Amino acid sequence: xxxxxxxxxxxxxxxxxxxxxxxxxxxxxxxxxxxxxxxxxxxxxxxxxxxxxxxxxxxxxxx
Amino acid sequence: xxxxxxxxxxxxxxxxxxxxxxxxxxxxxxxxxxxxxxxxxxxxxxxxxxxxxxxxxxxxxxxxxxxxxxxxxxxxxxxxxxxxxxxxxxxxxxxxxxxxxxxxxxxxxxxxxxxxxxxxxxxxxxxxxxxxxxxxxxxxxxxxxxxxxxxxxxxxxxxxxxxxxxxxxxxxxxxxxxxxxxxxxxxxxxxxxxxxxxxxxxxxxxxxxxxxxxxxxxxxxxxxxxxxxxxxxxxxxxxxxxxxxxxxxxxxxxxxxxxxxxxxxxxxxxxxxxxxxxxxxxxxxxxxxxxxxxxxxxxxxxxxxxxxxxxxxxxxxxxxxxxxxxxxxxxxxxxxxxxxxxxxxxxxxxxxxxxxxxxxxxxxxxxxxxxxxxxxxxxxxxxxxxxxxxxxxxxxxxxxxxxxxxxxxxxxxxxxxxxxxxxxxxxxxxxxxxxxxxxxxxxxxxxxxxxxxxxxxxxxxxxxxxxxxxxxxxxxxxxxxxxxxxxxxxxxxxxxxxxxxxxxxxxxxxxxxxxxxxxxxxxxxxxxxxxxxxxxxxxxxxxxxxxxxxxxxxxxxxxxxxxxxxxxxxxxxxxxxxxxxxxxxxxxxxxxxxxxxxxxxxxxxxxxxxxxxxxxxxxxxxxxxxxxxxxxxxxxxxxxxxxxxxxxxxxxxxxxxxxxxxxxxxxxxxxxxxxxxxxxxxxxxxxxxxxxxxxxxxxxxxxxxxxxxxxxxxxxxxxxxxxxxxxxxxxxxxxxxxxxxxxxxxxxxxxxxxxxxxxxxxxxxxxxxxxxxxxxxxxxxxxxxxxxxxxxxxxxxxxxxxxxxxxxxxxxxxx
Numbered sequence: 111x112x113x114x115x116x117x118x119x120x121x122x123x124x125x126x127x128x129x130x131x132x133x134x135x136x137x138x139x140x141x142x143x144x145x146x147x148x149x150x151x152x153x154x155x156x157x158x159x160x161x162x163x164x165x166x167x168x169x170x171x172x173x
Numbered sequence: 174x175x176x177x178x179x180x181x182x183x184x185x186x187x188x189x190x191x192x193x194x195x196x197x198x199x200x201x202x203x204x205x206x207x208x209x210x211x212x213x214x215x216x217x218x219x220x221x222x223x224x225x226x227x228x229x230x231x232x233x234x235x236x237x238x239x240x241x242x243x244x245x246x247x248x249x250x251x252x253x254x255x256x257x258x259x260x261x262x263x264x265x266x267x268x269x270x271x272x273x274x275x276x277x278x279x280x281x282x283x284x285x286x287x288x289x290x291x292x293x294x295x296x297x298x299x300x301x302x303x304x305x306x307x308x309x310x311x312x313x314x315x316x317x318x319x320x321x322x323x324x325x326x327x328x329x330x331x332x333x334x335x336x337x338x339x340x341x342x343x344x345x346x347x348x349x350x351x352x353x354x355x356x357x358x359x360x361x362x363x364x365x366x367x368x369x370x371x372x373x374x375x376x377x378x379x380x381x382x383x384x385x386x387x388x389x390x391x392x393x394x395x396x397x398x399x400x401x402x403x404x405x406x407x408x409x410x411x412x413x414x415x416x417x418x419x420x421x422x423x424x425x426x427x428x429x430x431x432x433x434x435x436x437x438x439x440x441x442x443x444x445x446x447x448x449x450x451x452x453x454x455x456x457x458x459x460x461x462x463x464x465x466x467x468x469x470x471x472x473x474x475x476x477x478x479x480x481x482x483x484x485x486x487x488x489x490x491x492x493x494x495x496x497x498x499x500x501x502x503x504x505x506x507x508x509x510x511x512x513x514x515x516x517x518x519x520x521x522x523x524x525x526x527x528x529x530x531x532x533x534x535x536x537x538x539x540x541x542x543x544x545x546x547x548x549x550x551x552x553x554x555x556x557x558x559x560x561x562x563x564x565x566x567x568x569x570x571x572x573x574x575x576x577x578x579x580x581x582x583x584x585x586x587x588x589x590x591x592x593x594x595x596x597x598x599x600x601x602x603x604x605x606x607x608x609x610x611x612x613x614x615x616x617x618x619x620x621x622x623x624x625x626x627x628x629x630x631x632x633x634x635x636x637x638x639x640x641x642x643x644x645x646x647x648x649x650x651x652x653x654x655x656x657x658x659x660x661x662x663x664x665x666x667x668x669x670x671x672x673x674x675x676x677x678x679x680x681x682x683x684x685x686x687x688x689x690x691x692x693x694x695x696x697x698x699x700x701x702x703x704x705x706x707x708x709x710x711x712x713x714x715x716x717x718x719x720x721x722x723x724x725x726x727x728x729x730x731x732x733x734x735x736x737x738x739x740x741x742x743x744x745x746x747x748x749x750x751x752x753x754x755x756x757x758x759x760x761x762x763x764x765x766x767x768x769x770x771x772x773x774x775x776x777x778x779x780x781x782x783x784x785x786x787x788x789x790x791x792x793x794x795x796x797x798x799x800x801x802x803x804x805x806x807x808x809x810x811x812x813x814x815x816x817x818x819x820x821x822x823x824x825x826x827x828x829x830x831x832x833x834x835x836x837x838x839x840x841x842x843x844x845x846x847x848x849x850x851x852x853x854x855x856x857x858x859x860x861x862x863x864x865x866x867x868x869x870x871x872x873x874x875x876x877x878x879x880x881x882x883x884x885x886x887x888x889x890x891x892x893x894x895x896x897x898x899x900x901x902x903x904x905x906x907x908x909x910x911x912x913x914x915x916x917x918x919x920x921x922x923x924x925x926x927x928x929x930x931x932x933x934x935x936x937x938x939x940x941x942x943x944x945x946x947x948x949x950x951x952x953x954x955x956x957x958x959x960x961x962x963x964x965x966x967x968x969x970x971x972x973x974x975x976x977x978x979x980x981x982x983x984x985x986x987x988x
Binding site: 133 | 292294338342345346349350353354357374377380381384387388
C-alpha cells in the first residue's frame with residue numbers, strides 16, 4: 111500500500127487544478143446566465159432569399 | 174376579429190394589410206408591424222415566427238434622432254468605457270416576450286458590421302454589447318433595437334448590480350472549494366474508518382490525517398468565512414443568531430482535529446466539518462439567489478424612465494440628450510405621449526399628465542404653471558416645457574424603489590424564530606458541554622476532553638440552521654414560479670392565519686382598460702360613421718378611452734382644431750362642422766343633461782354636434798375572466814370576502830352583484846378603507862388586502878398581508894408584501910403554498926430539536942464515535958432539505974383544512 115504515499119499527493123495536485131479551473135470559470139462569467147443558452151439552440155441555417163413575397167424554406171426535421 | 178400576425182393585437186376594421194408567409198396570407202394591424210415583419214423576413218429571420226411562443230411587441234415608429242446623443246464620446250465614457258478600440262455597454266431591454274425575441278435581438282445586432290459580441294440574458298432582459306465605435310455608432314444600434322419594439326435603456330457602467338455579481342461569484346467559488354474539499358476528505362475519512370476496523374498501519378493513519386487536515390484547512394478558512402464573520406457580528410451586537418453555534422461547531426471540530434493530528438491521539442472530524450460547511454453554504458447560497466431573482470425584477474421596474482430627454486439650450490435649440498446628462502435647472506420639452514424624465518416645475522400655462530404611476534388612475538390630471546411635476550408620469554396633453562429640479566436617485570419614484578429594495582432585504586421573521594431558538598440552543602449546548610466536561614473530569618479525566626468535544630460536534634445545528642432558510646427559499650422559489658414575487662418573507666408566516674380578504678375593484682378585479690361595449694345611435698348617422706367621428710376626435714388624445722376607439726375602426730374622420738377640456742371632453746372641427754365628445758353635459762352643451770341615455774346604467778359618453786346628440790357610447794372596464802372562479806374557490810375555503818372601491822356606487826354594485834360580494838362599499842377614500850380594515854382586525858380577524866393603486870397604499874401597509882398587482886402603481890408595490898404578476902387565480906396558489914411552507918418549517922424545526930435531544934445524551938455518555946456523528950449530521954441535513962422540497966409540489970387548494978380550521982376556530986370564539 112505504499113503506493114498511496116505517491117497517489118494521494120498526485121490526487122491533491124489534480125484537485126488544486128480542478129479548483130483553479132472552476133475559479134477561472136466563475137471569474138470569466140460562465141455561470142452568469144444558466145437559462146439563455148438553452149433557448150439559443152435554434153436552427154441557424156440561412157433560408158433561401160427570394161424578393162417580393164416571402165417563401166421560407168421548410169427544412170427537414172431532424173427527428 | 175382577426176389578430177395581427179406580428180403582435181397579436183386586434184386588426185381594426187378596414188385594415189387590409191397582409192403579408193405572404195409559407196404560402197398563405199397573414200394579416201397585420203398597422204404600418205409599423207408590417208414594416209418590422211418585412212424587415213425580419215427580408216433579413217432571413219423567418220425562423221423568429223416559427224419559434225416564438227408569445228406575440229412580439231407592437232412595432233413603433235421611432236424618431237431616430239433620439240439616440241444620436243449617445244454617439245458623443247463623453248457620454249459613451251459614462252456608459253461604456255473604452256478598452257482598446259472597443260466599447261462594452263450594458264443595456265436593459267424590455268418587451269422580450271419569449272426566447273425567439275432574444276434570438277431576434279442577437280441576430281439583428283450580430284449582423285451589423287462593427288458589432289463584436291452581443292450577449293443577452295432573456296430572463297432579466299439585460300444585454301452586454303461590445304462594438305467598435307469607429308465602425309458603427311451606438312445610436313444606430315440602439316435605434317434598431319427601438320424599432321423592433323424592445324425599448325432599450327443603456328445602463329451606466331457604475332450601477333450597483335456589479336456589486337451583486339461579485340458577491341454571487343464569491344459564493345460560487347466558496348461552494349466549489351467546500352464541495353471538492355468535502356468529497357476528498359470524506360474519501361479519506363471512509364478509508365480511516367475502515368482502517369480502524371481492519372488494523373491499518375499507524376504510519377498510513379497518520380498520513381491520511383495530515384492529508385485530511387491539509388484539504389480541510391481552505392474549506393474552513395475560506396469557504397466557512399461567512400459564518401465566522403456573521404458570528405462575530407452577532408456577538409458584537411450581543412444578539413446571537415444561527416451563525417454562532419455554527420461557527421462554534423466548525424471551530425471546535427476543526428481545532429480539536431488539528432490538535433489530534435499533530436499529537437497523534439484521539440479522533441479527527443475533518444470529514445464532518447467539511448460536509449457541514451458545504452451543506453450550510455448551499456443553504457445560504459439558495460437564499461441569496463432567491464433574494465436576487467426579485468431584485469432583478471425590480472430593476473426592470475426602474476427602467477420606467479426614458480433613456481433620453483429633449484433639452485432646450487439657451488437660444489431655443491433643442492437637442493436629444495441621454496438622461497444622465499440632465500442637470501437641475503435645465504429646461505426640457507415633453508412631447509405628447511412621452512414619459513416625463515425628471516422631477517421638475519411646469520413652465521408653461523398648463524399640462525395634462527397621466528399619473529397612473531402614483532395613483533393607478535389613468536384619467537389625466539391638470540397642472541398649472543409652477544406646479545411640481547413627477548418623473549415617470551405621462552404627458553397626455555399638448556407638449557410643454559418644464560424646468561428640471563431633480564434627476565436620477567433624487568426623484569420621487571427613485572425613493573419609492575429604494576423603499577422597495579429596503580423591504581426586500583428584511584430578514585424573515587420565521588428565521589428569527591429560529592434565531593431565538595438558536596440562542597437557547599447555544600446556551601444549552603455550552604451548559605451541557607460544561608457539565609459533561611466536569612462530570613468526566615471526575616470520573617476519568619483522560620476522556621473528558623474527547624467527550625466534551627463530541628458533545629459539541631454532535632449537537633449539530635445543521636438541521637436547525639438549515640430548517641428555516643431552506644423552507645423559506647423553497648417557498649419563495651415556488652411562489653415565483655407561480656408568478657408571485659415575495660418582497661417581504663415575513664408575510665409567509667401570517668398567510669396561513671388569514672380569515673378575510675379585501676379586494677380593490679379597478680385594476681384588481683377588472684382589467685383596468687376601458688372598452689366600448691355598446692353604441693347607441695340617436696341621429697340619422699350610421700353607427701360606423703359615428704365611430705369614425707368619435708375615433709377621429711379622440712385620436713388626438715392618448716387617453717385610455719381613445720385607445721378603446723382605436724381598436725374598433727381603422728379609418729378616422731379627419732379633424733382640425735381639436736381642443737381638449739380636461740375632465741370634460743374633446744371638441745374639434747371636421748368638414749366644417751364642430752363635434753364634441755365627452756360627458757353628456759359637455760357634449761350636449763347643457764349642464765342639465767342626463768348622464769346616460771334614458772337613464773341606463775353604466776358609464777356613458779356622448780358624441781354630439783350643435784344639432785344634437787349623434788351617439789352614445791357605453792364604456793366598461795371588463796371584469797377579469799378568472800375573477801369569478803377565484804372568488805368561488807376562496808369562498809369555498811371559508812374566507813370572508815369584501816369589496817372596497819373608490820368608484821361610484823353604481824359601478825361598484827354592478828361588480829358586486831356579478832361576483833356575489835355580500836360586503837361592498839363604494840366611494841371609499843384611503844382613510845375609509847383603512848378604517849374598515851382596522852374594524853375587521855379589532856374583531857380578531859386577520860386580513861389580506863389585494864389592490865393596485867395609490868389609494869390602496871395606506872390599507873396595503875396596514876394589512877396583515879398585502880398583495881399588489883404588478884401592473885399597478887409603484888407606490889402600491891412599495892407597501893406590499895407580495896407582488897402578483899400573473900392572473901388573479903394565483904392568489905389561491907399563494908395561500909396554499911404558504912400553508913404548506915409553514916407546516917414543513919414546523920416539521921423541520923421539530924426534527925432538528927428531536928435529533929439533538931437524542932444525540933446529546935448519547936454523546937455525553939461517550940457512546941458516539943466520529944463516524945456516527947458524521948452520519949447523523951448528513952442524515953439530518955438531508956432530511957430537512959428534502960422535506961423542504963415538498964413545498965414545490967403543492968397544488969392549489971391542497972390544504973383547505975388549514976384555512977377552514979382557522980375559520981371554525983374564529984366562529985366558535987366569537988359565538
